[in-house]
Amino acid sequence: MLEVKELACARGEQKLFSDLNFRLAGGELLQVQGENGRGKTTLLRTLCGFIQPLEGEIQWQGKSINELDEDYFANIVYLGHLNAIKDDLSALENLRVSSALSGSTISDSAAIAVLRRMGLRGRETFPVKLLSQGLRRRAALARLLINKAPLWILDEPLTALDVSAVGLMQEMIGEHLRNNGIVIFTTHQPLEVSGAVLRRLTLS
Amino acid sequence: MAINWFKYAAPSSFYGLAGKLVPWFAWPAAILFCVGIYIGFFVAPTDAVQSEAYRIIFIHVPASILSMFIYLIMAGYAALGLIFNTRLSSMMATSLAPTGALFAFISLWTGALWGKPMWGAWWVWDARLTSELILLFLYLGFISLQASIEDPRRADRAGALLAIVGSVNVPIIYFSVKWWNTLHQGSTVKLSGTSMHISMQQAMFTMFAALWLYAIAISLLRVRSIILERERNSQWVTEIVEMKQ
Amino acid sequence: MNKLSLMGLFGLVIRRDLMLAMRRRADVLTTLIFFVIVVSLFPLAVGSEMDMLRKMAPGVVWVAALLASMLSLGRMFSADYLDGTLEQMLLVPQSLSILVLGKIAAHWMLSGLPLVLVAPVLGLQFDMSGQALLILVLSLLLGTPVLSMIGAFGAALTLGLRGGGVLVSLLVLPLCIPVLIFGTGAVIAVTSGVSPASNLSLLGAFLLMSLLFAPWVSAQALRISME
Amino acid sequence: MNWLGFFEMKGYAWYIWGSYGVTLLIIMVEILLVVHKRKVVLQQLRLIRDAEIKE
Numbered sequence: 001m002l003e004v005k006e007l008a009c010a011r012g013e014q015k016l017f018s019d020l021n022f023r024l025a026g027g028e029l030l031q032v033q034g035e036n037g038r039g040k041t042t043l044l045r046t047l048c049g050f051i052q053p054l055e056g057e058i059q060w061q062g063k064s065i066n067e068l069d070e071d072y073f074a075n076i077v078y079l080g081h082l083n084a085i086k087d088d089l090s091a092l093e094n095l096r097v098s099s100a101l102s103g104s105t106i107s108d109s110a111a112i113a114v115l116r117r118m119g120l121r122g123r124e125t126f127p128v129k130l131l132s133q134g135l136r137r138r139a140a141l142a143r144l145l146i147n148k149a150p151l152w153i154l155d156e157p158l159t160a161l162d163v164s165a166v167g168l169m170q171e172m173i174g175e176h177l178r179n180n181g182i183v184i185f186t187t188h189q190p191l192e193v194s195g196a197v198l199r200r201l202t203l204s
Numbered sequence: 205m206a207i208n209w210f211k212y213a214a215p216s217s218f219y220g221l222a223g224k225l226v227p228w229f230a231w232p233a234a235i236l237f238c239v240g241i242y243i244g245f246f247v248a249p250t251d252a253v254q255s256e257a258y259r260i261i262f263i264h265v266p267a268s269i270l271s272m273f274i275y276l277i278m279a280g281y282a283a284l285g286l287i288f289n290t291r292l293s294s295m296m297a298t299s300l301a302p303t304g305a306l307f308a309f310i311s312l313w314t315g316a317l318w319g320k321p322m323w324g325a326w327w328v329w330d331a332r333l334t335s336e337l338i339l340l341f342l343y344l345g346f347i348s349l350q351a352s353i354e355d356p357r358r359a360d361r362a363g364a365l366l367a368i369v370g371s372v373n374v375p376i377i378y379f380s381v382k383w384w385n386t387l388h389q390g391s392t393v394k395l396s397g398t399s400m401h402i403s404m405q406q407a408m409f410t411m412f413a414a415l416w417l418y419a420i421a422i423s424l425l426r427v428r429s430i431i432l433e434r435e436r437n438s439q440w441v442t443e444i445v446e447m448k449q
Numbered sequence: 450m451n452k453l454s455l456m457g458l459f460g461l462v463i464r465r466d467l468m469l470a471m472r473r474r475a476d477v478l479t480t481l482i483f484f485v486i487v488v489s490l491f492p493l494a495v496g497s498e499m500d501m502l503r504k505m506a507p508g509v510v511w512v513a514a515l516l517a518s519m520l521s522l523g524r525m526f527s528a529d530y531l532d533g534t535l536e537q538m539l540l541v542p543q544s545l546s547i548l549v550l551g552k553i554a555a556h557w558m559l560s561g562l563p564l565v566l567v568a569p570v571l572g573l574q575f576d577m578s579g580q581a582l583l584i585l586v587l588s589l590l591l592g593t594p595v596l597s598m599i600g601a602f603g604a605a606l607t608l609g610l611r612g613g614g615v616l617v618s619l620l621v622l623p624l625c626i627p628v629l630i631f632g633t634g635a636v637i638a639v640t641s642g643v644s645p646a647s648n649l650s651l652l653g654a655f656l657l658m659s660l661l662f663a664p665w666v667s668a669q670a671l672r673i674s675m676e
Numbered sequence: 677m678n679w680l681g682f683f684e685m686k687g688y689a690w691y692i693w694g695s696y697g698v699t700l701l702i703i704m705v706e707i708l709l710v711v712h713k714r715k716v717v718l719q720q721l722r723l724i725r726d727a728e729i730k731e
Contacts, residue, residue, distance in 0.1 A: 309702070429717045
């Protein structure tokens with residue numbers, strides 16, 4: 001369970017928002033909304049622990065994330081603006097490296113199955129630099145499927161994705177929520193997940 | 205505790221306090237500077253070995269000591285800012301750096317002008333001068349690192365880390381340079397071996413005090429601008445006296 | 450738990466970085482070629498008098514090694530920073546200091562170790578004696594990892610800044626001076642008939658000290674830069 | 677007192693006045709720069725405030 005208490009964040013010396021409170025339990029979906037420059041990305045990065053908030057606290061399962069330190073990271077997957085995949089490696093190698101770093105080993109067949117589900121059939125072993133933008137984003141999204149972390153933090157997950165990939169994304173989020181996961185995301189495109197209640201948080 | 209020190213740790217209250225303090229440091233600095241010059245040139249006798257040229261040390265020695273001292277103070281402020289997240293101390297560190305660098309430069313410049321008549325060369329690879337040069341590089345590194353980071357918070361924290369690592373390194377650098385100096389020999393020159401006349405000491409201490417007070421005054425003055433720049437979005441900035449025009 | 454053993458993590462990061470470097474072998478070679486060219490320039494600039502060259506050799510090789518390792522610092526974190534993989538590395542449930550140490554080790558294998566291996570050949574250009582060559586290699590072996598570690602700190606601080614390449618040299622070079630002094634000091638000692646032991650042990654002390662502190666400090670610097 | 681002799685400093689005039697002169701110059705320039713910076717900052721602050729008042 002993620003709990004945010006009286007959170008205030010700043011970019012540079014400019015205060016973006018303050019007094020932010022919310023609590024998310026397993027199975028909940030939160031969309032962070034707001035105009036450009038309102039601090040959507042800053043909020044997500046603060047939730048990841050990259051940025052120390054000005055005031056307030058973020059708690060995971062009742063403990064401050066500063067206290068949990070590295071142990072907190074076992075519970076989150078973050079997908080940022082950048083794909084976080086190495087161009088020189090293949091999608092398969094990228095997946096293997098990132099899963100090894102997160103502490104779990106993944107068999108090649110499982111990794112290939114995940115990549116195929118993401119629509120990379122036949123391209124699993126191509127260097128990523130040969131793939132199109134959309135396919136690269138799909139390769140990046142594959143990380144969500146191999147990681148068992150309960151909290152997904154997704155910053156604009158739908159950029160560069162086509163209609164079928166957006167559908168797939170909605171399906172993946174739905175599955176994750178049914179498995180008692182939590183998803184926090186920002187998007188400029190409509191994203192509808194069947195069978196889930198969408199909570200909205202508007203930064204202004 | 206009678207005085208609430210933490211009140212002055214807030215940039216808004218420190219801004220006013222610093223403004224009030226500046227003249228209290230600046231005027232004594234100016235007076236002591238004149239007194240120091242007077243003692244240094246009219247009271248202190250001519251040195252038997254170095255003739256009049258030794259009078260450069262009244263500037264050189266205080267500037268050298270202060271440049272090292274300011275680096276440590278700066279690193280201390282920066283560390284405070286990093287550990288306790290007090291923004292004011294980070295601003296003080298930023299404000300001290302240029303003055304420290306200038307003192308390091310003054311020390312090198314006067315060292316060269318003193319070295320030419322004494323050692324016959326503008327520059328000798330003496331341990332002290334070399335360390336001073338490296339200290340200047342450390343200052344320049346700190347200043348340029350902070351200057352190239354847009355986000356003031358990152359600039360504070362990155363600068364602090366650099367200053368701490370730098371101040372740990374300063375003694376290592378000093379001793380390695382000293383060791384290297386004895387290894388290569390040749391250029392080590394014994395500085396003023398004769399005992400100093402009492403008036404020479406007085407002149408040096410007076411100049412030291414003057415430069416010290418000056419450093420405090422100028423950095424307080426500079427930190428006021430830094431505070432205003434960083435706090436420009438706060439309400440209190442629009443309410444200060446200087447804005448009522 | 451998802452924690453890897455420290456050795457496991459260390460090895461994993463090294464394997465990853467080496468694998469990436471193998472996809473771009475040219476980058477590794479450029480540092481080495483730069484080193485060779487810089488060292489070879491000196492005789493052309495100052496003349497080919499053997500006595501002088503022999504005297505200059507340790508200093509020239511060491512300064513060139515220092516410059517070459519500066520040149521390669523840009524690769525340590527910035528490529529990973531630009532494509533977002535560094536961000537993900539900061540979000541893994543592992544010790545960041547060990548992860549950074551792994552990256553430093555990989556960087557040293559790719560930029561420091563080749564210099565150490567080529568140095569004797571370059572020393573021959575300067576007519577160094579066999580004993581001096583041995584000590585030169587030994588001093589580089591102890592010293593170049595320290596350069597990589599100090600460099601990692603500088604690279605982490607300047608991550609993503611404009612003009613980062615020049616800036617990192619400005620920050621790092623003054624901190625490297627003790628290593629330079631004792632590295633060349635060891636070779637000079639042996640050529641002038643003194644035992645290089647004290648120089649080498651000081652270099653060893655620097656190596657231990659930086660092994661203790663540099664990964665942690667660089668990890669902090671990375672956290673600051675990623676904020 | 678012989679002022680000319682004093683300024684000659686037994687032949688060390690260049691070195692001594694070079695040191696003191698440059699030190700004074702540096703201090704003056706630093707003071708000017710800091711005061712100038714303060715003026716610029718205040719000017720910018722007023723500019724922003726006036727723009728907000730107009731709104």
